[in-house]
Each structure stands twice: as structure tokens, then as C-alpha cells.
Amino acid sequence: xxxxxxxxxxxxxxxxxxxxxxxxxxxxxxxxxxxxxxxxxxxxxxxxxxxxxxxxxxxxxxxxxxxxxxxxxxxxxxxxxxxxxxxxxxxxxxxxxxxxxxxxxxxxxxxxxxxxxxxxxxxxxxxxxxxxxxxxxxxxxxxxxxxxxxxxxxxxxxxxxxxxxxxxxxxxxxxxxxxxxxxxxxxxxxxxxxxxxxxxxxxxxxxxxxxxxxxxxxxxxxxxxxxxxxxxxxxxxxxxxxxxxxxxxxxxxxxxxxxxxxxxxxxxxxxxxxxxxxxxxxxxxxxxxxxxxxxxxxxxxxxxxxxxxxxxxxxxxxxxxxxxxxxxxxxxxxxxxxxxxx
Amino acid sequence: xxxxxxxxxxxxxxxxxxxxxxxxxxxxxxxxxxxxxxxxxxxxxxxxxxxxxxxxxxxxxxxxxxxxxxxxxxxxxxxxxxxxxxxxxxxxxxxxxxxxxxxxxxxxxxxxxxxxxxxxxxxxxxxxxxxxxxxxxxxxxxxxxxxxxxxxxxxxxxxxxxxxxxxxxxxxxxxxxxxxxxxxxxxxxxxxxxxxxxxxxxxxxxxxxxxxxxxxxxxxxxxxxxxxxxxxxxxxxxxxxxxxxxxxxxxxxxxxxxxxxxxxxxxxxxxxxxxxxxxxxxxxxxxxxxxxxxxxxxxxxxxxxxxxxxxxxxxxxxxxxxxxxxxxxxxxxxxxxxxxxxxxxxxxxxxxxxxxxxxxxxxxxxxxxxxxxxxxxxxxxxxxxxxxxxxxxxxxxxxxxxxxxxxxxxxxxxxxxxxxxxxxxxxxxxxxxxxxxxxxxxxxxxxxxxxxxxxxxxxxxxxxxxxxxxxxxxx
Numbered sequence: 001x002x003x004x005x006x007x008x009x010x011x012x013x014x015x016x017x018x019x020x021x022x023x024x025x026x027x028x029x030x031x032x033x034x035x036x037x038x039x040x041x042x043x044x045x046x047x048x049x050x051x052x053x054x055x056x057x058x059x060x061x062x063x064x065x066x067x068x069x070x071x072x073x074x075x076x077x078x079x080x081x082x083x084x085x086x087x088x089x090x091x092x093x094x095x096x097x098x099x100x101x102x103x104x105x106x107x108x109x110x111x112x113x114x115x116x117x118x119x120x121x122x123x124x125x126x127x128x129x130x131x132x133x134x135x136x137x138x139x140x141x142x143x144x145x146x147x148x149x150x151x152x153x154x155x156x157x158x159x160x161x162x163x164x165x166x167x168x169x170x171x172x173x174x175x176x177x178x179x180x181x182x183x184x185x186x187x188x189x190x191x192x193x194x195x196x197x198x199x200x201x202x203x204x205x206x207x208x209x210x211x212x213x214x215x216x217x218x219x220x221x222x223x224x225x226x227x228x229x230x231x232x233x234x235x236x237x238x239x240x241x242x243x244x245x246x247x248x249x250x251x252x253x254x255x256x257x258x259x260x261x262x263x264x265x266x267x268x269x270x271x272x273x274x275x276x277x278x279x280x281x282x283x284x285x286x287x288x289x290x291x292x293x294x295x296x297x298x299x300x301x302x303x304x305x306x307x308x309x310x311x312x313x314x315x316x317x318x319x320x321x322x323x324x325x326x327x328x329x330x331x332x333x334x335x336x337x338x339x340x341x342x
Numbered sequence: 343x344x345x346x347x348x349x350x351x352x353x354x355x356x357x358x359x360x361x362x363x364x365x366x367x368x369x370x371x372x373x374x375x376x377x378x379x380x381x382x383x384x385x386x387x388x389x390x391x392x393x394x395x396x397x398x399x400x401x402x403x404x405x406x407x408x409x410x411x412x413x414x415x416x417x418x419x420x421x422x423x424x425x426x427x428x429x430x431x432x433x434x435x436x437x438x439x440x441x442x443x444x445x446x447x448x449x450x451x452x453x454x455x456x457x458x459x460x461x462x463x464x465x466x467x468x469x470x471x472x473x474x475x476x477x478x479x480x481x482x483x484x485x486x487x488x489x490x491x492x493x494x495x496x497x498x499x500x501x502x503x504x505x506x507x508x509x510x511x512x513x514x515x516x517x518x519x520x521x522x523x524x525x526x527x528x529x530x531x532x533x534x535x536x537x538x539x540x541x542x543x544x545x546x547x548x549x550x551x552x553x554x555x556x557x558x559x560x561x562x563x564x565x566x567x568x569x570x571x572x573x574x575x576x577x578x579x580x581x582x583x584x585x586x587x588x589x590x591x592x593x594x595x596x597x598x599x600x601x602x603x604x605x606x607x608x609x610x611x612x613x614x615x616x617x618x619x620x621x622x623x624x625x626x627x628x629x630x631x632x633x634x635x636x637x638x639x640x641x642x643x644x645x646x647x648x649x650x651x652x653x654x655x656x657x658x659x660x661x662x663x664x665x666x667x668x669x670x671x672x673x674x675x676x677x678x679x680x681x682x683x684x685x686x687x688x689x690x691x692x693x694x695x696x697x698x699x700x701x702x703x704x705x706x707x708x709x710x711x712x713x714x715x716x717x718x719x720x721x722x723x724x725x726x727x728x729x730x731x732x733x734x735x736x737x738x739x740x741x742x743x744x745x746x747x748x749x750x751x752x753x754x755x756x757x758x759x760x761x762x763x764x765x766x767x768x769x770x771x772x773x774x775x776x777x778x779x780x781x782x783x784x785x786x787x788x789x790x791x792x793x794x795x796x797x798x799x800x801x802x803x804x805x806x807x808x809x810x811x812x813x814x815x816x817x
Binding site: 011019020021023024025026027028029030032033035036038039043044078080114145148149152155156157162163165253294296297304305306308310312313318319320331 | 347348351355358359362388439446447451454460462463464465521526528530531532533534536563565566567601723730731734737783784787790791792794795798802803
């Protein structure tokens with residue numbers, strides 16, 4: 001009945017292989033896993049450090065700290081660090097098993113940073129041409145990627161824009177120990193020398209600031225700290241003279257997450273208005289939701305067609321949803337900044 | 343729960359121990375493995391476990407009802423009833439949003455107003471897999487190929503965690519007998535199991551992740567930004583990515599099941615070595631191909647009728663197979679692409695046979711031309727499969743024609759090596775792999791431990807930080 005399972009008859013299945021009792025197999029696997037744990041402990045310790053504050057993080061750190069210390073004392077951890085160095089990695093190994101990272105498509109810098117104007121006098125970007133393209137940098141978390149992909153594509157399609165996307169899933173401004181967005185943005189500015197920066201960050205930020213002492217989300221202290229980080233990020237984005245569009249978070253299907261996004265949007269909006277020159281804040285709550293800003297998976301476009309704009313997880317955007325926001329950003333650039341885009 | 347995570351490693355250590363400790367006691371073993379499978383499924387949210395319970399209950403009640411019926415007509419009604427419930431659940435959760443938007447837009451365009459309520463239904467993970475398994479079980483009972491199993495057997499058959507999330511789609515006659523008999527606790531084929539698990543992890547964590555980040559995601563995210571060679575490698579890269587992702591998952595699933603003493607059917611057999619589409623589908627996602635053949639293509643009439651009917655049946659089967667993967671026009675196109683390709687291939691073979699020739703031309707050069715042509719045809723289909731929408735697919739395809747002469751910074755020597763190497767690896771004889779496994783099993787325990795930990799270290803070191811969910815989890 002089962003002779004044809006697992007392997008085609010007459011090939012690998014006929015090769016004699018050793019078989020073992022389950023206790024031996026368990027002992028072999030557990031020993032190998034334990035050895036790997038010691039070898040890889042410093043990286044695992046780092047991953048635990050940058051994970052969300054909570055019991056899971058505490059337990060993981062309690063287990064991994066002595067192992068990581070042993071690994072360092074015995075110089076075992078050098079195997080991994082040397083490999084990272086050999087393969088050109090930074091050693092900033094993020095992730096908890098659910099956080100892929102999408103890097104930017106980098107392009108050579110177009111002009112020296114020294115020639116950029118001051119922040120208070122944004123340069124004219126009204127008439128980009130194929131020979132002198134408008135340089136746009138898009139940065140964001142996973143929702144930023146949902147918008148950034150269509151936006152990058154649509155802008156590039158005009159033939160007069162060079163658009164770059166630096167999207168990092170599962171990132172935000174709350175946890176620079178997990179991913180340092182300010183440092184990343186500074187590097188992006190150096191690389192791309194953008195004239196316009198589009199930011200969409202915040203979906204992962206409704207979490208405590210790690211301490212000690214931890215600063216719980218939703219408290220006045222948290223709001224003040226987050227406002228400071230947003231302001232600092234906007235300042236970096238504007239530091240090269242670029243105009244900045246900050247795209248707000250839409251409502252979410254989960255009411256708790258949606259309420260948290262309202263807090264984050266409010267802080268972003270206030271900080272955008274407080275900048276000089278102001279950062280353009282583009283709200284997406286009605287764009288992607290109901291007329292009152294509530295969550296909706298479907299919207300009706302100008303042609304009267306129903307469009308599904310949200311993925312079934314109730315958080316992310318479909319390609320059509322990303323396109324809606326992308327067109328809103330392009331529309332803003334055309335109408336408010338009078339950028340002549342074909 | 344994802345396979346390549348710490349959570350799963352701990353879960354599996356517990357499941358493995360419980361599995362073998364309770365092995366001598368069939369009913370406690372079945373109950374404990376079912377409970378553990380539900381824990382595995384409900385790890386990120388318990389609500390969908392109810393759907394799994396409903397599916398299992400429908401399959402069991404349907405099978406019992408079919409057996410209890412005295413007339414063929416009543417049996418058929420019971421079968422239709424059970425399949426309607428199972429397909430109804432699948433249709434509601436997977437296709438309602440897609441259908442409602444399209445019907446709504448159609449009625450609006452025809453001036454009939456908004457006719458359909460728009461509701462976004464959460465998509466339960468793995469629903470397509472366990473629904474197909476449940477249907478196959480009920481149909482096999484109807485065909486008298488299978489006796490109805492006990493409720494706990496049906497529950498475990500459908501929920502057994504190694505296959506639960508993304509297959510293989512194991513048939514009742516393959517798994518149910520193994521659940522009824524004790525497994526040999528002293529003869530675990532561990533070298534093959536560990537090889538499969540490590541090979542699967544390597545394919546998923548290292549190769550698939552690298553290719554996705556290096557070329558596939560950038561090209562499909564913003565096709566306008568990329569050159570023709572980049573678009574070409576984007577399509578080839580996706581062929582490698584999805585193969586490594588899905589076959590990697592399957593390898594791990596088969597390996598885990600082997601460690602628990604259970605054998606699954608293979609799901610991939612070097613698909614990119616295929617010389618035509620028919621052969622490709624005998625090598626790619628084999629358990630789905632078998633399912634579509636036995637429960638859709640043959641009931642439609644298979645190839646027993648006229649040429650036109652055969653081509654029609656192939657086309658219907660492949661389009662529905664495409665739709666099985668996801669509720670989007672891109673999947674319909676992907677299925678139709680393969681359906682048309684297979685239909686044309688079928689007609690060509692018939693013409694050759696009618697002229698007294700062998701069905702497929704052979705000869706060393708021809709074989710390689712056929713392989714290359716089949717691979718390119720499959721890659722073109724993958725563009726639709728991976729695209730976020732039809733316009734995205736056509737934008738990628740357009741790059742293949744109008745993006746020449748532009749710089750291609752993403753096509754690096756490492757990328758070329760990885761893509762070519764992965765495809766070339768499918769030509770390695772399985773016997774060589776089996777010999778390696780045999781050599782591993784002859785090593786001393788300490789050496790085996792060392793080799794395993796070094797392999798794990800290599801995978802985790804060369805893999806990216808964080809692993810994306812398997813592509814087929816979406817289906």
C-alpha cells in the first residue's frame with residue numbers, strides 16, 4: 001500500500017541506510033541542536049534583545065545570556081562573526097522568524113551633497129526632465145513597501161523621476177535597537193541625494209519602549225518620546241533640502257491596533273505641522289477607509305469600480321490599495337508642489 | 343507555526359517524545375497527536391481550529407452517510423451533500439471576496455446597481471489543502487476504495503501537523519493505514535529524515551530567501567525600474583524561489599513525518615528537468631496533480647472522448663487548479679497558460695502517433711531543446727503566478743522586450759551561479775544523495791552530532807535574518 005511513498009521505487013529507496021531507535025535519534029538531534037545553540041548563542045541573544053518587550057523576551061534572554069557568554073569566552077562565536085565579515089554582512093542580524101527584510105534598489109548618487117540648499121529654501125522641483133530627473137526616495141515599513149512599490153513604479157514610468165525604495169518589514173521608530181531607521185535614512189540620503197522623501201512608517205510602533213524602565217505604549221511619556229523620534233526623523237529627512245511627504249497609517253481591522261494608529265497618526269501630524277518648512281502630511285484614513293475614517297476593505301474608485309484595498313489580515317494593503325495611495329502622493333506632488341509629471 | 347523557527351523546534355521535540363512514548367497505545371497516541379496538531383495549527387489564533395473541526399466532522403459524517411445509504415442514488419446524494427459543504431466552506435473563506443467584487447462591478451457596469459454585499463473574509467491558513475484531503479477521503483469512500491474511518495482517525499488524518507499547512511496532499515489510503523498500525527520505534531530512517539529536513543531548510547532559508555531579495559522582489563515591485571536581463575532573471579529567479587520554497591517545505595514535512603514513523607508521498611521530482619508540460623506536472627506538486635487528475639480531470643471525462651473534449655477537460659482542470667492557488671485573475675491566467683500548453687502538447691502527441699511516430703521526439707539535442715523550451719514556458723507562467731495583478735504581470739513581461747541595453751546591476755555573478763546551480767542540481771541522480779545519507783548513517787554518534795550542528799550553523803549563518811512564511815501557506 002505504501003511502497004510508492006516518499007521516494008520513487010528503484011532509486012534512493014533501495015540504498016541501504018542505517019536505522020536507529022527513537023531514543024538514539026532524539027539524543028543525536030538534541031545534542032546537535034544544543035551544540036548549534038552554543039555556536040549561535042550571541043546572534044540569538046541579539047535577536048531576543050531586539051524582540052518586543054514582554055515575558056517571552058525576558059525568558060529568552062535569561063536562557064541565552066549564559067550560553068552567549070560561554071560562546072564568547074570559548075571564542076566559538078567568532079565562527080559566525082568571521083563568516084559574517086567574510087560575506088560582507090554587518091552583523092546586525094535581525095528577526096524572530098517572521099521578519100524578512102527588503103532592501104533598497106540602490107542607484108549611484110547624482111550630485112554632491114554640498115550643493116544642496118538649506119532646509120528653509122527647498123529647491124524648485126517643478127520641471128524634471130529625462131536628462132535631469134527628479135530624485136525621490138521612499139522609505140517605510142511593510143505598509144510603506146505596499147505603497148512604495150507602486151509609487152516607485154509609477155514615478156519611474158513617467159521617465160522623469162528616479163525613484164528609490166528602502167522598505168524594511170517589521171520595523172519602526174520605537175525600536176532602533178532592532179532597526180536603526182535614523183541611521184538608515186542618513187545613509188540613504190548620502191546614497192541617493194533625494195529631492196523628495198516619502199515616508200510611511202508606524203504600523204509596528206505601537207509597542208513599549210524597552211528600558212529599564214520600560215515605557216508602556218499609550219502613556220504621556222511614550223507619546224513625548226515618540227514625538228521626539230518622529231521630529232528627529234523628519235529633521236534628518238529634510239536635512240539635505242528635500243521636501244518630505246509623510247504618509248499616515250490607515251485604519252486597521254483590529255480595533256485595538258486601529259486606535260493605536262490613531263495615536264501615532266496624531267503625533268505624526270503634529271510634528272509634520274511643527275517643522276519649518278512643514279512636512280506634508282498625507283492622511284490615508286478616508287483614502288483607504290470609510291468617509292468617517294473607519295476601516296473598510298473595499299472602496300469605490302472615481303470610475304465607480306469597487307476595489308479591494310486591504311489584504312485579509314486587515315492590516316496590509318493589496319496592490320490596488322498601494323496604488324491608490326501612490327496616486328494620492330503623485331497627485332499631491334502635482335497639485336501642491338506643481339511638479340510637472342507626464 | 344513556521345517550521346524554521348525556535349518555537350517549532352521546541353514544539354517538535356515535545357511532539358517527537360510524546361509520539362514515541364505513546365506509540366504502544368493507539369488511541370492515546372491518536373488523541374495526543376491530534377491535540378498537538380491543533381496546537382500547531384492554532385498557534386497564531388485559535389479561531390480557525392473550529393473550521394478544521396467542521397471540515398473533519400463533515401468528512402466523517404459524509405463518509406458514514408454514504409456507507410449507510412442503500413441505493414446508489416442515495417449514496418450519490420450524500421456525496422454531493424458532503425462535497426457541497428466542504429466546497430461551500432472553501433468558497434466562502436477563499437473566494438467570496440474575489441467573486442463579490444467582480445460580480446458587483448459587473449452588475450454596476452450593466453446598470454443593475456450594487457447587487458452583492460461586500461464582505462472581506464479572513465483566509466484561514468491551509469484551508470485549500472485540508473479541504474482537498476477531506477474531499478478525496480469522502481470520494482474514495484463513495485468509490486468504495488476506502489472504508490469509513492473512526493472519527494479520531496479522520497481528525498488526525500486531516501490535521502496531522504507535518505502535512506497540515508502546505509501538504510503534501512496525502513490520500514486516505516496512504517495515511518490512514520499508517521495511523522492504525524504501530525510504527526517501529528527501533529527502526530527510524532533518521533539519516534534520510536535529517537537529510538530532507540536540512541536540505542529543505544537550506545533551500546528555503548538560504549536559496550529561496552536570497553533569490554527573493556536579490557532579484558525577484560525588486561523586479562516584481564517596480565518592473566519599470568529594471569532592465570530586460572533583470573526581468574529575465576526575475577522570472578528565472580522566481581522559478582528557483584518557488585521551487586526551493588515549496589519543495590523545501592515538502593522536504594521538511596516528509597522528514598518530520600519520517601522521524602515520527604510516518605511516510606508521505608513525494609511531492610517534487612526534479613520538475614525543471616521535464617521535457618514537456620505533461621511531464622512537468624508529473625514532477626511538480628505531484629500530490630496536487632494526482633488529485634486534480636483523479637477527482638476532476640477523469641470525472642470530467644479525461645482523455646476518453648474526442649480531441650476537443652480532451653483539450654476542454656485539460657483546460658478546465660488547469661484553470662480550476664490555478665484558481666485553487668488563489669482568488670485572483672493572475673492565477674486563472676496561470677492555470678489557463680498551462681492548460682493551453684498542455685492541450686497543444688496533447689494534440690501534437692496525438693498527431694505524431696497518428697503519423698506512426700513516437701509521441702515525443704527524442705535524441706540528445708532534442709531532449710535538451712525540449713527541456714529548455716518547457717522551462718521557459720513554465721517561467722512565463724510564473725510571472726503571472728507571482729505578479730500582484732495583471733498589470734504588474736504585463737509590466738514585467740514588457741520589460742523582457744523593451745528593457746535591453748540598460749544597465750543590470752542586480753544580475754550579479756553570485757545570482758547567476760545560484761540560479762543556474764539550483765536548476766543544475768535537479769539533474770543530480772537521487773542515488774548519489776541516498777549514498778550520502780547511507781554514509782552519514784554509518785558515522786559515529788559524535789560525528790553525526792558535529793555534522794548536524796555545523797549544517798545548522800551554515801544554514802542559519804548564510805540565511806537572512808528572519809524567514810518569510812512559505813509561499814504555499816497562502817493557499
